[in-house]
Amino acid sequence: MKKFIVGSRRSQLALTQSKQFIAKLKEKNPGVEIEIKEIVTKGDQIVNVQLSKVGGKGLFVKEIEAALYNKEIDFAIHSLKDVPSVLPEGLTLGCIPDREDARDAFISKGHVKLSDLKEGAIVGTSSLRRGAQILNLYPHLNIEWIRGNIDTRLKKLETENFDAIILAAAGLNRMGWGEDIVTEYLDPETMLPAIGQGALGIECRIDDLETLSLLATVHNSETEVCTQAEREFLKLMDGSCQVPIAGHAVMSNDEITFTGLIMSTDGKEKYKVTESGTDPVALGAKVADAMQRNGAQKIIETLNNTPKSN
Numbered sequence: 471m472k473k474f475i476v477g478s479r480r481s482q483l484a485l486t487q488s489k490q491f492i493a494k495l496k497e498k499n500p501g502v503e504i505e506i507k508e509i510v511t512k513g514d515q516i517v518n519v520q521l522s523k524v525g526g527k528g529l530f531v532k533e534i535e536a537a538l539y540n541k542e543i544d545f546a547i548h549s550l551k552d553v554p555s556v557l558p559e560g561l562t563l564g565c566i567p568d569r570e571d572a573r574d575a576f577i578s579k580g581h582v583k584l585s586d587l588k589e590g591a592i593v594g595t596s597s598l599r600r601g602a603q604i605l606n607l608y609p610h611l612n613i614e615w616i617r618g619n620i621d622t623r624l625k626k627l628e629t630e631n632f633d634a635i636i637l638a639a640a641g642l643n644r645m646g647w648g649e650d651i652v653t654e655y656l657d658p659e660t661m662l663p664a665i666g667q668g669a670l671g672i673e674c675r676i677d678d679l680e681t682l683s684l685l686a687t688v689h690n691s692e693t694e695v696c697t698q699a700e701r702e703f704l705k706l707m708d709g710s711c712q713v714p715i716a717g718h719a720v721m722s723n724d725e726i727t728f729t730g731l732i733m734s735t736d737g738k739e740k741y742k743v744t745e746s747g748t749d750p751v752a753l754g755a756k757v758a759d760a761m762q763r764n765g766a767q768k769i770i771e772t773l774n775n776t777p778k779s780n
């Protein structure tokens with residue numbers, strides 16, 4: 471039997487989620503041989519610059535996609551929220567497995583709740599989406615830029631001048647750290663998650679039938695449908711990482727309900743639309759269309775024209 475080679479970033483979270491995914495594949499496909507090849511991406515190397523200013527999240531996938539094209543690897547395990555909404559030609563998402571918790575987790579010194587933080591308290595995040603939503607609800611707080619892997623950020627909360635940080639619950643759960651350190655999980659009304667948050671996207675070559683049939687064994691069609699609505703919205707609205715954008719879909723009784731959100735960076739302008747439907751792509755498009763009619767496009771145009779330096 472063929473041995474499959476899977477590409478993974480080298481961060482602790484990437485390797486952990488790769489190992490967990492491989493374990494699931496092995497459970498469904500006893501005897502299958504899978505080996506991890508670690509790949510260092512630009513996004514991992516550049517740590518001192520705000521990501522949205524140097525090319526955005528695509529930085530985490532480029533080198534991995536090159537390895538797919540060169541057939542050095544058969545598939546790659548990404549956090550879906552790091553995967554651009556349009557894939558390069560010849561590559562596809564071979565499966566979308568079960569979704570982890572999509573919410574954001576709030577972690578503060580002394581376990582003070584978000585709503586109890588004092589005037590001027592400093593919340594560390596490098597996400598425009600998280601910053602804008604916090605400022606919209608709590609304009610008396612300060613947002614300061616923080617970067618690094620999850621463990622680095624947790625350390626910085628202890629050692630630097632932050633009162634709180636926000637991290638994806640999914641990453642914490644996969645590392646097995648969730649319950650112990652989280653002050654509160656933020657519901658989507660307070661903090662709408664990033665598009666694709668909590669889900670994985672498994673990327674492979676579109677013509678590699680052997681890999682596609684292996685991946686099909688761990689596919690979750692509910693997650694696929696929800697994230698399709700989210701990613702269609704992202705594709706139609708944005709194009710860059712300069713814009714605070716969020717979106718989350720849930721399914722019940724075969725109906726998908728999707729909420730999309732666009733904000734100004736300071737949180738003062740807010741466009742939020744919720745729609746339901748059964749066709750995920752049409753639903754994502756419907757919300758994008760409603761946003762554009764509301765005037766959300768103005769925010770996007772302004773932010774996309776802001777110079778990238780400074």
Ligand SMILES: NCc1[nH]cc(CCC(=O)O)c1CC(=O)O
Pocket residue numbers: 549550551552620636637638639640641666667668669
């Ligand atoms: N932005 C980086 C990133 N990409 C994926 C996750 C983990 C959560 C997920 O799988 O959605 C994280 C960390 C975070 O946002 O706290």
